[in-house]
Amino acid sequence: MTRNGNNTPDFDYDFVVIGSGFGGSVSALRLVEKGYRVLVIEQGKRFRDHDFPKTNRELRKYLWLPLLKCFGIQDMTLFRNILV
DSSP: OEEOTTSOEEOOOSEEEEOOSHHHHHHHHHHHHTTOOEEEEOOSOOOOGGGSOSSTTOHHHHBEEGGGTEEOSBOOOBOSSOBO
């Protein structure tokens, strides 16, 4: 983002990626690696400092496993040959 003569922001991106999930983040990374200017837009929850675990012992703040009463920030999905 740059400023034009009117002191309003100019947005100049080659690609806009909607969503920073697995597909969006990988797509954005690959485009940036090729030299493109990329904007990633995400609708997800805003996290504050206290939402993140301070130590490894705070497992409930780290993992998202509602069946075990863990409501953290990381959701892991196991597929046949990959863990996402």
